[in-house]
Amino acid sequence: MKNIKDYSLEDLKEQLKEIGEKPYRAEQICQWLYTEKVQTFDDMTNLSLELREKLKSNYNICNFKILRKQESKDGTIKYLFDVLDGNAIETVLMKYHHGNSVCVSTQIGCKMGCKFCASTGINFIRNLTSGEIVEQIIKVEQDTGERVSNVVFMGIGEPLDNYDNVVNAIRKINHPKGLNIGARHISVSTSGLVPQIYKLAEENIQCTLSISLHATNNEKRSSMMPVNKIYPIEQLLQACRDYIAKTNRRISFEYALAKDNNDNLEDAKELVKLLKGMLCHVNLIPINKIENGQYNKSSIENVMKFRDYLNDHGIVATIRRELGSDIEAACRTAKKKKFK
Numbered sequence: 001m002k003n004i005k006d007y008s009l010e011d012l013k014e015q016l017k018e019i020g021e022k023p024y025r026a027e028q029i030c031q032w033l034y035t036e037k038v039q040t041f042d043d044m045t046n047l048s049l050e051l052r053e054k055l056k057s058n059y060n061i062c063n064f065k066i067l068r069k070q071e072s073k074d075g076t077i078k079y080l081f082d083v084l085d086g087n088a089i090e091t092v093l094m095k096y097h098h099g100n101s102v103c104v105s106t107q108i109g110c111k112m113g114c115k116f117c118a119s120t121g122i123n124f125i126r127n128l129t130s131g132e133i134v135e136q137i138i139k140v141e142q143d144t145g146e147r148v149s150n151v152v153f154m155g156i157g158e159p160l161d162n163y164d165n166v167v168n169a170i171r172k173i174n175h176p177k178g179l180n181i182g183a184r185h186i187s188v189s190t191s192g193l194v195p196q197i198y199k200l201a202e203e204n205i206q207c208t209l210s211i212s213l214h215a216t217n218n219e220k221r222s223s224m225m226p227v228n229k230i231y232p233i234e235q236l237l238q239a240c241r242d243y244i245a246k247t248n249r250r251i252s253f254e255y256a257l258a259k260d261n262n263d264n265l266e267d268a269k270e271l272v273k274l275l276k277g278m279l280c281h282v283n284l285i286p287i288n289k290i291e292n293g294q295y296n297k298s299s300i301e302n303v304m305k306f307r308d309y310l311n312d313h314g315i316v317a318t319i320r321r322e323l324g325s326d327i328e329a330a331c332r333t334a335k336k337k338k339f340k
């Protein structure tokens with residue numbers, strides 16, 4: 001049975017026509033799903049009993065179960081959701097002064113094999129559907145009773161490897177009849193899938209593109225991120241320049257600093273050369289050590305020196321605040337467990 005949250009408003013109108021119902025009912029259904037966040041079709045009380053029965057026999061409402069919930073002392077909450085097919089995914093809620101931000105997963109497992117990421121030990125099982133991506137935000141809002149104002153696609157999975165579902169999810173998150181979260185409050189990260197970056201540039205979505213760069217030369221980047229052997233730095237940065245030219249949107253570069261690997265001043269100098277003149281921002285992340293991982297966390301003094309060098313040479317750089325480290329929810333350590 002299909003997940004009703006996988007349909008856009010327009011697709012749902014078509015679906016309703018097929019089952020002999022008036023298309024305007026689609027707006028009422030979306031209101032129940034995304035504004036009221038009901039968990040059963042029976043809760044859609046302004047729909048006729050007959051329509052509710054039809055919906056029940058044609059669709060499921062995708063109501064994830066919370067398998068585990070860990071709360072950090074800084075307010076971060078890490079959820080393990082049962083996605084109702086025997087698999088589980090993690091979603092993290094981070095609380096900032098500007099509002100609540102949810103980090104969603106896009107795949108069960110990941111194919112990319114980045115060496116610093118704990119997801120690397122988790123086999124790829126399948127893509128999440130657009131409705132399953134959106135459901136993570138709905139479930140967090142239901143659980144906390146608080147509105148989510150920002151969404152980052154930085155959980156388990158390579159978002160642009162699940163391109164269509166991710167783009168459809170973004171449209172639903174952004175749509176006024178969906179979750180109604182501004183596109184500028186949505187960030188999509190990629191390890192560097194160049195063809196999909198070009199495709200995304202054509203979508204006319206005002207979300208932020210975030211590139212996991214992490215190294216300044218191909219040898220080092222390929223050793224950290226196998227995707228670099230297919231799309232080396234030159235191609236990736238050209239795609240970024242073309243993306244900026246097409247969208248006029250600033251790109252965010254993620255740079256995870258690992259001790260004695262990519263955190264010295266020479267790396268900072270190389271990074272300045274690579275990004276000079278680009279409409280961008282650099283997010284520095286002190287890397288988190290993972291089980292069997294080969295990288296260690298850079299000292300805070302080093303991270304600050306690195307940031308200052310970039311800022312002094314015309315590249316806007318900030319250090320990402322680490323949230324939820326006591327519950328392993330900090331970036332790229334949130335994926336340590338095998339889920340089945």
Ligand code: SF4
Nearest residue numbers: 110112113114117157
């Ligand atoms: S960093 Fe992202 S793309 Fe790389 S292995 Fe981890 S989840 Fe996959």
